[in-house]
Amino acid sequence: MSSKRFYILFVVGFLASSTSLFSQSDKQKKLEAQRQQVLKEMKQINALLYSKKKEQKSEITLIENLNAKVSARENLIRITNQQANLLTRQINSNQKEITSLRTQLQELKDDYAAMVVKSYKSKSEQSKVMFLLSSDNFKQAYKRLQYIKQYANYQKEQGESIKTKTTELQALNIQLSKQKEDKQKLIEENRIAKRELEKEKQQREILMASIKSDMSKFSAQIKKKRQEADRIDKEINRLIREAIASSNKKAGKKTSTGKFVLTPEAKKLASNFQANKGKLGWPVSRGVIKGKFGKTRSLIDNTVEVNNSGVKIATEKDAEVKAVFNGVVHKLFIVKNANSGIMIRHGNYFTVYYNLSKIYVKSGQKISTGEVIGQVFTSRVNGESLLDFRLFKDKQKLNPQYWLSKY
The missing domain is CATH 2.70.70.10 (Glucose Permease (Domain IIA))
Structure with missing residues (x-):
């Protein structure tokens, strides 16, 4: 692969991966904002619906309160799952990017090593002078001088590319480790949330069973509420x-x-x-x-x-x-x-x-x-x-x- 073509492919690939990463990062931020919103809502539910232990609430009120809690908890689990799935995609994408970067870095190092060997073999000032003096005319000598300068600059660029790639690889590795930690944390939080959800659903079922044993009483309450709502x-x-x-x-x-x-x-x-x-x-x-x-x-x-x-x-x-x-x-x-x-x-x-x-x-x-x-x-x-x-x-x-x- 020619150096110019390699450089173009690198730039295109870098821009594409950067756009994808920025897009995923924005999605993650939005999901996290939604998750924090639900967590705040759940705190409000606990503070406003469950703090008054002394007051006797009707079975209907208790069912409504539990349903609000269950609904918020289900929403939290759904958003957390979305976050974990997005992190999985980001981790897979970063792992592919790291593999690609390692391959590119090795190619750069091999190319650079070959240039160093070549430069060493022709490093004497005398050989450069002879290269210029053997030109057929002034125009050719000028072109050869430009080539020597360009070659030296290219060597320098290759060295800088290796440094850049190495830094980028290190940053991606750090990002990957952080993403894996975040994913594990989300999985654990979801595990806890699902256990709580099961408890709340069981409480709701117990209440529902109590209500169904005297359905006529509660049907009258529901009818009264609906009539009031209609008025x-x-x-x-x-x-x-x-x-x-x-x-x-x-x-x-x-x-x-x-x-x-x-x-x-x-x-x-x-x-x-x-x-x-x-x-x-x-x-x-x-x-x-x-x-x-x-x-x-x-x-x-x-x-x-x-x-x-x-x-x-x-x-x-x-x-x-x-x-x-x-x-x-x-x-x-x-x-x-x-x-x-x-x-x-x-x-x-x-x-x-x-x-x-x-x-x-x-x-x-x-x-x-x-x-x-x-x-x-x-x-x-x-x-x-x-x-x-x-x-x-x-x-x-x-x-x-x-x-x-x-x-």
Whole structure:
């Protein structure tokens, strides 16, 4: 292989492997960030759902708490597996790169050794002078002089290439050792996580068996909860329809699309709200999502469908509730046989904060991001503090999890 061709192949190969390594490194960083997020969530679950030993929780509440824990643990195992698999690919890639580097390094050393021998045999200044003087003309002598210089420079470059390759090989070996250590650590952490997961699933099964022995009692509780949820949904939907109709009437517009006709000011506010998707602050300082958005099957009775219009955030006792974005308080409302709520309008978006024991704002009041607007209701029966948080665009329900920032 010619030196020039070898150099080109080396550069191309180095750039390709570097791009791959950078890409894998970015993936690993993202996965580690996700893993740390889940670990933080699990700490919140333990702190908020399992710290109150004295309070007697119902079997349904205990099942919900365990399910939140199991779900987080399964997520942790999944992410850790992804990290371990990515590390395996990186280790294999580095091992191949090390083998290739060793081969290239040996070729460089052999080539360099041959040059040294050749240089030694013709090292005398006299031989170089004779080489120049034997030229047929000045042009040939000049070319031979250039060749001597180029050859000397090439020797120097080969020496530097050997040093560079050696350093690169040493760095890869260190990186490989670190990757193997990291992988082993992840495997051990996953082993522990899987043992804990099995324990939690067994606890859940024991609770489920207890519940099934008296299913009629718990079916009545589930039915009562669903009826309450339906009343809340109907009231919030009614308030939103009224808000759209009233707002559009004031603007002198009639629309049957069920959407707001926005003023320039409201349009700007809505645009700013939209731009903060995934970055909105949480409505409580400490919280964990216990009830997720959308349709799911009841944990107690899988023949019953549960449809959450928002998310239920478990938080601390009497926790303060904060507005997630600038807006105007549209309505304070109370649902029959239930608790209070606040609706804040952000252009054609609404955020709803329900299950409050105290309210600190009034209708029509301008609200700033992070402003305290009320206090979460804490159940005297089981000590549970659950904020029902919802998000709408016009009449459309949105999943708040996609809008709130990561803790």
